[in-house]
Each structure stands twice: as structure tokens, then as C-alpha cells.
Amino acid sequence: MQHWQDWPELNRLFQQTAPRRQPTPAAQNQPPVNVWLGDDEAVVTVLLPGVDAKDLVLSVQADTLRIEGHRESAEGAQAAAWHRRERSSGRFARAVRLPYEAQPDKVQATYNRGVLIVTLPREESTRTKRIAIQTG
Amino acid sequence: MSESFAPTAVPTGPAEHVEPSHDRPVLAPPTDIYETEDAIIVVVDMPDVDERSVVVNLENDVLSITGHAVGHAQTGYHLATAEYTPANYRRTFNVVAEIDKDSITAKMKQGVLTICLPKAGEAPPRRIAVQAG
Numbered sequence A: 001m002q003h004w005q006d007w008p009e010l011n012r013l014f015q016q017t018a019p020r021r022q023p024t025p026a027a028q029n030q031p032p033v034n035v036w037l038g039d040d041e042a043v044v045t046v047l048l049p050g051v052d053a054k055d056l057v058l059s060v061q062a063d064t065l066r067i068e069g070h071r072e073s074a075e076g077a078q079a080a081a082w083h084r085r086e087r088s089s090g091r092f093a094r095a096v097r098l099p100y101e102a103q104p105d106k107v108q109a110t111y112n113r114g115v116l117i118v119t120l121p122r123e124e125s126t127r128t129k130r131i132a133i134q135t136g
Numbered sequence B: 001m002s003e004s005f006a007p008t009a010v011p012t013g014p015a016e017h018v019e020p021s022h023d024r025p026v027l028a029p030p031t032d033i034y035e036t037e038d039a040i041i042v043v044v045d046m047p048d049v050d051e052r053s054v055v056v057n058l059e060n061d062v063l064s065i066t067g068h069a070v071g072h073a074q075t076g077y078h079l080a081t082a083e084y085t086p087a088n089y090r091r092t093f094n095v096v097a098e099i100d101k102d103s104i105t106a107k108m109k110q111g112v113l114t115i116c117l118p119k120a121g122e123a124p125p126r127r128i129a130v131q132a133g
Helices: A009-016
Strands: A031-035 A041-047 A055-062 A064-071 A080-084 A090-097 A110-113 A114-122 B030-037 B039-045 B056-057 B062-068 B076-084 B088-094 B105-109 B110-119
Touching: A031 A090, A055 A114, A064 A114, B030 B088, B039 B062, B039 B088, B056 B110, B062 B110
Parallel strands: none
Antiparallel strands: A031 A041, A031 B076, A041 A114, A055 A064, A064 A090, A080 B030, A110 A114, B030 B039, B039 B110, B056 B062, B062 B088, B105 B110
16 A cells, blocks of 8 residues: 655645644654664664653663653643643653663663663674685 | 644644745644743743754744754664654744743753743733724
8 A cells, every 4th residue: 555655745745734743653642762773782762851860760671671751740830821731741651672682781871852862782692693604 | 632742733824834945844842831920931842952953032922932853863773663753843822911021031951941931010001092983
């Protein structure tokens, strides 16, 4: 089946007229994730604006990275009047499955500008090993 | 109620149909606006945006906010899952209250922009008497 994105002209029309929404996972309260794969490690980036780093819990088991946490709602709980309330708050959880097992003790994570970046080195035993060919 | 973390759709006027010259998506970031006794507070989710790229402008009762996501292109890596693309964020709001323009403050913290628009102390009378003809 052809997807509407395969027609550049239709896509362009959509971009102009349709409400601009970033692609999101179907389930709610799931922050969007990008996964970059390299030969020796995977890098997972997650858009999580306005989360306190201490409210984030990461765990790795075999080939699965779990990200859980919660986001506080805006400070204006005591606000005189709300005009607009679009930002989400509360609990969120994501599980990301990698194509190979990671080394749990070597996983590193940083949180900057509201983006979580997790680097997961690949388990040695799962790496592809190149075999030298001997000629006789 | 939307519980998504991603930017949500907003109704756009004719001016919004100007096409950007770049191929990055231009998105409307989710925004909270509330009013306290002495200010209007605008809170905008703009993850991955460096504060130096943020422009906040209040002119003719229109507050405009723009910012550009930095992006994390990893050379030598292959993008296996892509649920978002680095975007340019843009939103405009009509602010009806009288604002003390010299005291507006904006701060960026962990991808969240908070703008404080202090209300003007002595709002000039705006009501115009209508005379019967």
C-alpha cells in the first residue's frame, strides 16, 4: 500500500493545510524517542521538556531500556485564571528495545535542554566479528 | 485533554500559510497560559532549543515566540527509530491585557520557556463613549 507521504505534492499540501503535529506514539503520555544505531553502541534520545532529573528512572535489562518518571504541572496551581492548558503532566513510561544486548554497567545518560540522551554500549559477545580470509 | 508530550496543533490564520524556506517542520509547541493578580505567565515546551535561538516579541498586542531545536545527528550512526525530527517552533498569541513592556522577563530551563508579562499598573481608560446621533 502506498502511503500519502510517498506523494511529495500531497505531502506538501498536507504540511500547509493540516494541523502541524509532530509524529507521536499512539499511546498517550509517551515521550517521542529516536534511536541511533552504531556498530559498537546505540544512542537513544528522548524529548522530555521540563522534567526534574531526579524524577527520571532508567533501567536496562538485556536489550531493553526502560524510561519512567513524572513531570510536575506548571507552577500556576494557585493561578487566578487559566487561559490555556496544553502541556501534559503526570507519569510517563517508555520501553525501547534494541537489536542487540547492551552492557548495563556501561550505560551512560545525560539530560540537557529537556532532552534525555542514553548511550548503550553493545555487549561484546553480540558483536559481529570479521573473519580474515587466508589465501594459500 | 491532550496528554501528549509532542507539539499539538493550533488553528492557523492565513499568515501561517507562508512556506518556510527550509525543510524543517515548523511546529506549534504546547503552551500553558495563566493569569495571576499582577502578571500573565506563558509556559512553552520547546525541548532541545538553545536559549540563544529563542526570540520573544510583543508588538501590537501580539506575543510571538520562536526557537530552533538543535538536533542530535550522530555521524556514523543509523537512525533506526525516528519519532520526532528537530523542528523550528513558532507560536503567536493575542494578549489583551495592558502589559508593562519594559518589565517582561523570559527564562529557559530544561527545554521549557517561561515568559512573565507583568500587567501595567495604571491601565489607561480605553472605553470610548459612544454618542447617539
